[in-house]
Amino acid sequence: MRYRLPxxxxxxxxxxxxxxxxxxxxxxxxxxxVGAVSRHVALLEAHFGRxxxxxxxxxxxxxxxxxxxxxxxxxxxxxxxxxxxxxxxGERHGPLKLRFYxxxxxxxxAPRLPAFRATxxxxxxxxxxxxGEADWNGDFDLAMTATPPSDDRFHRDQLFETRFALVCAPxxxxxxxxxxxxxxxxxxxxxxxxRERAIWPVMLDALGAAPFTRQRVLEFESLSLTYQAARGRAxxxxxNLFMIADDLQNGRLILPFARVMRxxxxxxxxxxxxxxxxTALTLFRRWLMDEASSCEAMLDPMIRQCETVTLSLPPSxxxxxxxxxxxxxxxxxxxxxx
Numbered sequence: 340m341r342y343r344l345p346x347x348x349x350x351x352x353x354x355x356x357x358x359x360x361x362x363x364x365x366x367x368x369x370x371x372x373v374g375a376v377s378r379h380v381a382l383l384e385a386h387f388g389r390x391x392x393x394x395x396x397x398x399x400x401x402x403x404x405x406x407x408x409x410x411x412x413x414x415x416x417x418x419x420x421x422x423x424x425x426x427x428x429g430e431r432h433g434p435l436k437l438r439f440y441x442x443x444x445x446x447x448x449a450p451r452l453p454a455f456r457a458t459x460x461x462x463x464x465x466x467x468x469x470x471g472e473a474d475w476n477g478d479f480d481l482a483m484t485a486t487p488p489s490d491d492r493f494h495r496d497q498l499f500e501t502r503f504a505l506v507c508a509p510x511x512x513x514x515x516x517x518x519x520x521x522x523x524x525x526x527x528x529x530x531x532x533x534r535e536r537a538i539w540p541v542m543l544d545a546l547g548a549a550p551f552t553r554q555r556v557l558e559f560e561s562l563s564l565t566y567q568a569a570r571g572r573a574x575x576x577x578x579n580l581f582m583i584a585d586d587l588q589n590g591r592l593i594l595p596f597a598r599v600m601r602x603x604x605x606x607x608x609x610x611x612x613x614x615x616x617x618t619a620l621t622l623f624r625r626w627l628m629d630e631a632s633s634c635e636a637m638l639d640p641m642i643r644q645c646e647t648v649t650l651s652l653p654p655s656x657x658x659x660x661x662x663x664x665x666x667x668x669x670x671x672x673x674x675x676x677x
Contacts, residue, residue: 346382346383349380349386350383350412351416352371352375352383353383353409354413355369355376356376356392357406358409358413358476361399362399368476387404390404391404391409418613433463435463435464435465435619435623437464437480438477439466440469440483441469444466444468447585448466452464458626459623469482475493480617481609481610482610483606483608484609485501485606487609491612492611492613493611495607495608495610497605497607498605499634500635501601501604502579502581503542504578504598505576506566506583506586506592506593507527507569507595508592511527511575521543524554525553528555529551529555529576530568530569530574530577531556531558531577532558532577534562535562535577535579538577539551562576569592575595578592580642581634587641598646599645599646599647599648600648600650601647601649602649608627
C-alpha cells in the first residue's frame with residue numbers, strides 16, 4: 340500500500356506549533372526560522388483546504404479541525420519515537436537518561452546505586468543534575484519533579500512526601516552552649532539554601548523562635564551543602580527528612596525539636612508513557628520505588644513521635660536543568676558532588 344501523506348516537515352512544524360502554542364517556540368525546538376514553520380503550516384493547510392491554526396499576537400491556537408488532527412499525528416509521532424528508542428537501545432544498549440534534583444541525587448540516590456548496579460550490571464545510567472524543573476520537551480527517560488506535567492503523554496509515580504525539620508549534629512545539640520529550647524537558636528548559625536528559604540520563617544515561627552531576620556545565617560548554594568555543613572557542626576540545617584533518612588538512622592544528624600513540617604508538595608517520578616515498556620526503565624523505576632517505600636517505612640516511627648504540621652507554601656519558581664553531569668554509571672566514576 341502506498342501512503343498518501345503530507346510533507347513530513349510540514350507535519351513536524353504543525354505538531355510542534357500546536358504543542359508549544361507558538362510559532363517561535365516551535366522554530367526554536369526544530370532549529371529553523373519562524374518563517375519556515377509558518378510556511379510549512381500554511382502548506383499543510385493548503386493541502387487539506389482548511390485552517391488548522393489560529394494566529395494571534397500572543398501565539399497560536401488550534402482550530403477544531405486542527406485539534407483533532409493534532410491529537411492523531413501526536414500519537415503517531417509518539418509511536419515513531421517509541422519504536423525508534425526501542426530499535427536504538429537494541430543496537431547500542433544506550434544508558435537511561437535521568438534528570439534528578441542535585442540534592443536528591445547526591446544525598447539519597449548515590450549511596451544506593453551500588454546495590455542497583457550489583458543486581459543489574461547491564462543497565463547503564465546517565466544522570467544530569469537539576470537545580471529545578473524539567474524541560475518536558477527534552478530528551479529523558481525518567482525525571483524527578485514536584486510539579487509534574489498534566490499532559491497525558493507522561494506517566495507519574497509519587498516518590499515521597501515533602502517533610503522538613505531542623506537538624507544538626509548530635510554533639511552540637513549536646514554542647515554546653517547547645518540547643519535546649521527554641522531561644523537557643525539565636526546563638527547558633529542557621530544553614531540556609533535558596534530553594535528552602537521561604538520555609539525558614541514559618542518553621543521558626545512554629546517553634547516560637549526569634550524571626551529569621553534576627554538569626555545568624557550562613558547561606559549555601561544547595562541544600563546538600565547545608566547538610567554537609569551540619570554534619571560538621573557548622574550549625575543547624577533545614578532537613579528534607581526523606582533525603583537525610585540515612586543520616587537520621589545512623590545518628591549523624593538528629594532533630595533537636597520534635598516538630599516536623601509537612602508541605603503539600605509531593606515529589607514524583609515522571610516518564611513518557613510510550614517508553615514504559617523499556618526493560619531497563621522498568622527495572623530502574625521499580626527499584627527506585629521499592630527503595631523509596633523502604634525509606635518511608637524507616638522514617639515512619641521517628642515521624643510518629645513528632646508533632647506534624649501541614650504548611651501551604653507558594654509554588655517554587657521553575658529553573659532550567661543545570662549542565663552539571665555525572666559520568667555515566669557503569670564507568671569508573673560512581674558519584675559526584677554538587
